[in-house]
Amino acid sequence: MDANPDANARDHFEVNMSTATRKRRVIPGFGLTMGFSLLYLGFIFLIPVGGLLLYTSMMSWEDFWRAVSHPQVVASYKLSFSASLIGASINLVFGALVAWVLVRYSFPGKKVVDALVDLPFALPTAVAGIALVTLYASTGWVGQYLTIFGIKVAYTQLGVVVALTYIGLPFVVRTVQPVLEDLEAEREEASASLGASRFTTVRRVILPSLLPALLTGYALAFARAVGEYGSVVFISGNMPYRTEITPLLIVAKAEQYDYPGAAAIGTVMLIAAFLLLLLINGLQWWTQRRGL
Amino acid sequence: MKNILKNTLAGALATLIAGSALAADINLLNVSYDPTRELYREYNAAFSKYWQAETGQSVNVRQSHGGSGSQARAVIDGLDADVVTLALAYDVDALRQHADLIPENWQSRLANNSSPYTSTIVLLVRKGNPKNIKDWDDLVRDDVEVITPNPKTSGGARWNYLAAWGYALKQNGGDEEKAYEFVRKLFANVPVLDPGARGATNTFVQRGLGDVFIAWENEAYLSVEQLGKGEFEIVVPSVSILAEPPVTVVDKNVDRKGTREVAEAYLQYLYSEEAQRIAARNYYRPSNPEIAREFADKFVDVELFRIDDVFGGWEKAQNDHFNDGGKFDSILESLTKR
Amino acid sequence: MTTQTLVHVANPELAARWRRATEEPAWVRWTLIGVALTFLALFLVLPLAVVLYGAFEQGLQVWWAAINEPDALAAIRLSLMVVLIVVPINLVFGVAAAWAIAKFEFRGKPILISLIDMPFAISPVVVGLIFVILFGSQGWLGPWLAAHDLRIIFAVPGIVIVIAFGTLPFIARELIPLMQQQGKEEEEASLTLGASGWKTFWYVTLPNIKWGLIYGVILCNARALGEFGAVAVVSGRIRGETNTMPLHIEVLYNEYMFTAAFAVSSLLTGLALVTIAVKSFIEWLDERQRPAGDSH
Structure with a gap:
C-alpha cells in the first residue's frame, strides 16, 4: 500500500532499530484497541463460526463426505467457483480501469459516476437480481439485442457470471482508487525523465504499486461472489447440474430440515474462502516484503 | 455537538420503540406460506370483528409469509407462531417431528383433515x-x-x-x-x-x-x-x-402465551360461512359444500x-x-x- | 509538480515530450473513459434505471402511496434503527482494529486481517444458518434463552447481529491500509511533545484518516441497509415488525406489487446514497476552509 516503500521501509527499519525499546512505550492503546477488537471479533464472528465448525464436526466423516461430494454438489462448486473467478477477473480489469479513469481523468458527470460505483452494495441483492433479469432476459432491454447475435444471458451460466460481476464490482474500484490517489507523481516523472515510454512507466512503475490493492480487491470480489445467493437465483435458472450455485443447495438442504448437510457444505465453502483470503493476504505481505 | 447527536439518537430510538408497540388486547401470530397473503388480509379483518363482537376483546393478527418449508423451519427454530397455515401436511408435521410443538393427532383435530379450504x-x-x-x-x-x-x-x-x-x-x-x-x-x-x-x-x-x-x-x-x-x-x-393446505394451533406456543382459546377460535372460524366465502373469493375451494355450490361456476x-x-x-x-x-x-x- | 513547471518554462518542446511520457494521448484517454463508462452503464446505470423506471412508472402519487403505508414505514424504521446501532459499533471496532494492526507489530497479523475479511466471504445463507444453529430453539443457546425469556432470532437483536456480522470488515478494511501507509511518526511526535493518547488520536490521527473513515461508513451503511440473505433467515418475516426494507421489498414483489417493490427499492437506494451526498458536502466544506494553492 505504501507509495514509496523502498525508501520508507528503510527509514522505518533504521528508526525502529535505534529506538525500538523507547518506541514501544510511546504509542499507547495497544491493549485497549487489540482487546476490544478481539472481543468484538470473538463475539460477533469467532464464536458463531466456531459453532458452525463444531456443529459440522459432530457429523460422522461418512455423512460429511456424502453431503459434500454428491455429484450435484460438486457440479455446483464448479459453477460457483468458476463463475466467481470469471466475474472477479472481469472486475479486476474493468475495476482497475474505472479507478484509473476516475482518479486520473476529468469528464462531465464524474462525481455522479463515482457515487454510483457503490450501488451494488446498496441495492438489496434480490432487487439487483430482478433488475438484471429484466435487462438480460431474451425479451429484456439489453437481452433482445443480444439475442440477435445468438447470445443468451438469462437462465444460462453467463447469467450467473453477470450477476456475480455486478455484486463484486465496487471492491476492485474502491481498493485501487485510494492507492492511485496517493501515488506520488514524482516517481512517474522520474521514470519519464529517465527516458521510459508511457507504457513502460505504467507497466514498471504504476502497476507494481497497485498490485497489492488489485490483489485485495480481486480476493474480496471473488470471496463475495462465491457466497452470493439473492441476485443469482433470479437470473441463473437454477437447473441442477447446470446453473445451480452452491448457496442454493445449502438453502435446499436447510429447507428439507437437513441442517447437518447444509452446515457441511457451508463449512466447505467457509474453509475454501478462508484459505483463499489467507493466500492473498500472504501474497500481499510477501510482495511488500520484497519491496516492490 | 455531541449532545445534539445524543439527543437525536435518543429521540430516534424512542420513536422507533414507541412505533412498534401495538395497541390490542390480544396479539396472534399466523405463520403462513406465500400465496395466502390476500386471503388472510381479508380474513384477519373479519375475524377481529367477529371476536370483538363475541368477547369485546380486540385481536391483532400479525402475519408472516414465506416459502412453506422455510416458514415451518422458522417455527421449529423458535418463531413464536400461535397458528401455522402452511402448504402441505408434511411441513406442519415437521413441527412435531423436529420440535414436538404439536401432538401426533394434530390433523384430526379440525374438520376435513384440518384443511378449511x-x-x-x-x-x-x-x-x-x-x-x-x-x-x-x-x-x-x-x-x-x-x-x-x-x-x-x-x-x-x-x-x-x-x-x-x-x-x-x-x-x-x-x-x-x-x-x-x-x-x-x-x-x-x-x-x-x-x-x-x-x-x-x-x-x-x-x-x-x-x-x-x-x-x-x-x-x-x-x-x-x-x-x-x-x-x-x-x-x-x-x-x-x-x-390440502392444513392449519393447526401450535400447542407449545399458545400454552406458553396463554392464547389457546383465541387461537383455536381463529382456526375454527375459518370454517364459518363468512370465512368460506372469503376463501372462495380468493380462489380457494371452500370445504363447506353449500358455499362451494355458490361458487360452482368458478371451480370446475x-x-x-x-x-x-x-x-x-x-x-x-x-x-x-x-x-x-x-x-x-x-x-x-x-x-x-x- | 515543481519539476514539471520548471521544464515547461525552460523548453516548450521538452515540455511536450514530458507530457507524452507522463500522460496518455487524448485518444487513449477518451477510449479508456469510453470503455469504462460503457462497462458502468451496462452494469450500474441500467439496473438502476430499471429500478427507477419501475418505481415511477405509474407516477409520483403511486410511489408515495407505496412508501407511506404502515408496513413500509415499519420496515423503514426498522432498517434505520439497525443502521444506527450497527454502523457506530463497527466504526469503533474498525478504528480500534486498524490502530492495533497499523501502529503495532505482532505475530499472526495476516491471520487476523484474514479473519477480519472473512465475513465478506461467508455466504449470507450460511450466516443465517450459523445464528439459527446457535440461537434457535433447537440450537445450543436456544433453550437457555427461552428459559430466561430472551429473544434473539426472529426479533430485532438477531437482525442487528447478522447485519453487524456481514458489515464488520468495511470500516476496518478501509482504515488498515491507510493507517499502515501513514506510519506512526506524527503520533509519536505528538506524544513526545506531551499530548495525551486521546488528544493525539483526536487531533492527529483522526484528521489524517478522516476520508477513509467516511468512506468506510458509507460502504458499511449501504451494505447494512441492503443486507438480505442472512436477515431473511433470522427475521421470521413478521409484517410490520421484523421485516427490514429488503425483506419488505421481497414481500411486495411476491405479492405481485411490482411498482411498490421498486418504489421501496428506490428509496433504499436513495438512503444508501445519502451518505455519499454527506461526503461530498464535507469535501466541499473542507476545500473552502483550506487556503488556496494547496492541492489534494
Missing part, C-alpha cells in the same frame, strides 16, 4: 392456448416448455409433481416405471427451476418463459384475473390432486385424488420422491446424462 393443480397457458394444451399428456410433448418451481425447495411444487405422477399412474394402471418415465419427460421440458412458487409465476408471467405453467388453482386465477388480464387461460386437466368439477390414497401420505411421498437420493434426484441425474 382446498385447491388443486391446474395448467396455465398463454392466451388462445397456442400450443393446444389439453391435459397432462401435452406436457411431455417435445415442443412444449413447462414452468414449475423446484420440488426440493417449494412445497407447492411437490403438489405439482405428485399431480403429474398420479395422473401417469392412473393412465398406466399403476405402473410406477411408466409414471417415472412420464415425470422424467415432463422435467426434461423444464427450462428453469425457480426456488419458490411465486418466483416461478413471475418467470412465466413477467419474463414470458415457457408455454405452460403448472400452478395451484388459486394462483392460476390470480394470474388470470390480476397479473395479466386476458393474457392467460386456465386449462383444467382430466385428473388432478386434491391439494374435476376428478381429484388424495395423496393418502395414491402415495400413502406425505411422509412416504417425501421419502420416496423428494428426499436426497429419492426419485426426483434420480430424474435430475438422468436428465444431465442425456
Whole structure:
C-alpha cells in the first residue's frame, strides 16, 4: 500500500532499530484497541463460526463426505467457483480501469459516476437480481439485442457470471482508487525523465504499486461472489447440474430440515474462502516484503 | 455537538420503540406460506370483528409469509407462531417431528383433515392456448416448455409433481416405471427451476418463459384475473390432486402465551360461512359444500385424488420422491446424462 | 509538480515530450473513459434505471402511496434503527482494529486481517444458518434463552447481529491500509511533545484518516441497509415488525406489487446514497476552509 516503500521501509527499519525499546512505550492503546477488537471479533464472528465448525464436526466423516461430494454438489462448486473467478477477473480489469479513469481523468458527470460505483452494495441483492433479469432476459432491454447475435444471458451460466460481476464490482474500484490517489507523481516523472515510454512507466512503475490493492480487491470480489445467493437465483435458472450455485443447495438442504448437510457444505465453502483470503493476504505481505 | 447527536439518537430510538408497540388486547401470530397473503388480509379483518363482537376483546393478527418449508423451519427454530397455515401436511408435521410443538393427532383435530379450504393443480397457458394444451399428456410433448418451481425447495411444487405422477399412474394402471418415465419427460421440458412458487409465476408471467405453467388453482386465477388480464387461460386437466393446505394451533406456543382459546377460535372460524366465502373469493375451494355450490361456476368439477390414497401420505411421498437420493434426484441425474 | 513547471518554462518542446511520457494521448484517454463508462452503464446505470423506471412508472402519487403505508414505514424504521446501532459499533471496532494492526507489530497479523475479511466471504445463507444453529430453539443457546425469556432470532437483536456480522470488515478494511501507509511518526511526535493518547488520536490521527473513515461508513451503511440473505433467515418475516426494507421489498414483489417493490427499492437506494451526498458536502466544506494553492 505504501507509495514509496523502498525508501520508507528503510527509514522505518533504521528508526525502529535505534529506538525500538523507547518506541514501544510511546504509542499507547495497544491493549485497549487489540482487546476490544478481539472481543468484538470473538463475539460477533469467532464464536458463531466456531459453532458452525463444531456443529459440522459432530457429523460422522461418512455423512460429511456424502453431503459434500454428491455429484450435484460438486457440479455446483464448479459453477460457483468458476463463475466467481470469471466475474472477479472481469472486475479486476474493468475495476482497475474505472479507478484509473476516475482518479486520473476529468469528464462531465464524474462525481455522479463515482457515487454510483457503490450501488451494488446498496441495492438489496434480490432487487439487483430482478433488475438484471429484466435487462438480460431474451425479451429484456439489453437481452433482445443480444439475442440477435445468438447470445443468451438469462437462465444460462453467463447469467450467473453477470450477476456475480455486478455484486463484486465496487471492491476492485474502491481498493485501487485510494492507492492511485496517493501515488506520488514524482516517481512517474522520474521514470519519464529517465527516458521510459508511457507504457513502460505504467507497466514498471504504476502497476507494481497497485498490485497489492488489485490483489485485495480481486480476493474480496471473488470471496463475495462465491457466497452470493439473492441476485443469482433470479437470473441463473437454477437447473441442477447446470446453473445451480452452491448457496442454493445449502438453502435446499436447510429447507428439507437437513441442517447437518447444509452446515457441511457451508463449512466447505467457509474453509475454501478462508484459505483463499489467507493466500492473498500472504501474497500481499510477501510482495511488500520484497519491496516492490 | 455531541449532545445534539445524543439527543437525536435518543429521540430516534424512542420513536422507533414507541412505533412498534401495538395497541390490542390480544396479539396472534399466523405463520403462513406465500400465496395466502390476500386471503388472510381479508380474513384477519373479519375475524377481529367477529371476536370483538363475541368477547369485546380486540385481536391483532400479525402475519408472516414465506416459502412453506422455510416458514415451518422458522417455527421449529423458535418463531413464536400461535397458528401455522402452511402448504402441505408434511411441513406442519415437521413441527412435531423436529420440535414436538404439536401432538401426533394434530390433523384430526379440525374438520376435513384440518384443511378449511382446498385447491388443486391446474395448467396455465398463454392466451388462445397456442400450443393446444389439453391435459397432462401435452406436457411431455417435445415442443412444449413447462414452468414449475423446484420440488426440493417449494412445497407447492411437490403438489405439482405428485399431480403429474398420479395422473401417469392412473393412465398406466399403476405402473410406477411408466409414471417415472412420464415425470422424467415432463422435467426434461423444464427450462428453469425457480426456488419458490411465486418466483416461478413471475418467470412465466413477467419474463414470458415457457408455454405452460403448472400452478395451484388459486394462483392460476390470480394470474388470470390480476397479473395479466386476458393474457392467460386456465386449462383444467382430466385428473388432478386434491391439494390440502392444513392449519393447526401450535400447542407449545399458545400454552406458553396463554392464547389457546383465541387461537383455536381463529382456526375454527375459518370454517364459518363468512370465512368460506372469503376463501372462495380468493380462489380457494371452500370445504363447506353449500358455499362451494355458490361458487360452482368458478371451480370446475374435476376428478381429484388424495395423496393418502395414491402415495400413502406425505411422509412416504417425501421419502420416496423428494428426499436426497429419492426419485426426483434420480430424474435430475438422468436428465444431465442425456 | 515543481519539476514539471520548471521544464515547461525552460523548453516548450521538452515540455511536450514530458507530457507524452507522463500522460496518455487524448485518444487513449477518451477510449479508456469510453470503455469504462460503457462497462458502468451496462452494469450500474441500467439496473438502476430499471429500478427507477419501475418505481415511477405509474407516477409520483403511486410511489408515495407505496412508501407511506404502515408496513413500509415499519420496515423503514426498522432498517434505520439497525443502521444506527450497527454502523457506530463497527466504526469503533474498525478504528480500534486498524490502530492495533497499523501502529503495532505482532505475530499472526495476516491471520487476523484474514479473519477480519472473512465475513465478506461467508455466504449470507450460511450466516443465517450459523445464528439459527446457535440461537434457535433447537440450537445450543436456544433453550437457555427461552428459559430466561430472551429473544434473539426472529426479533430485532438477531437482525442487528447478522447485519453487524456481514458489515464488520468495511470500516476496518478501509482504515488498515491507510493507517499502515501513514506510519506512526506524527503520533509519536505528538506524544513526545506531551499530548495525551486521546488528544493525539483526536487531533492527529483522526484528521489524517478522516476520508477513509467516511468512506468506510458509507460502504458499511449501504451494505447494512441492503443486507438480505442472512436477515431473511433470522427475521421470521413478521409484517410490520421484523421485516427490514429488503425483506419488505421481497414481500411486495411476491405479492405481485411490482411498482411498490421498486418504489421501496428506490428509496433504499436513495438512503444508501445519502451518505455519499454527506461526503461530498464535507469535501466541499473542507476545500473552502483550506487556503488556496494547496492541492489534494
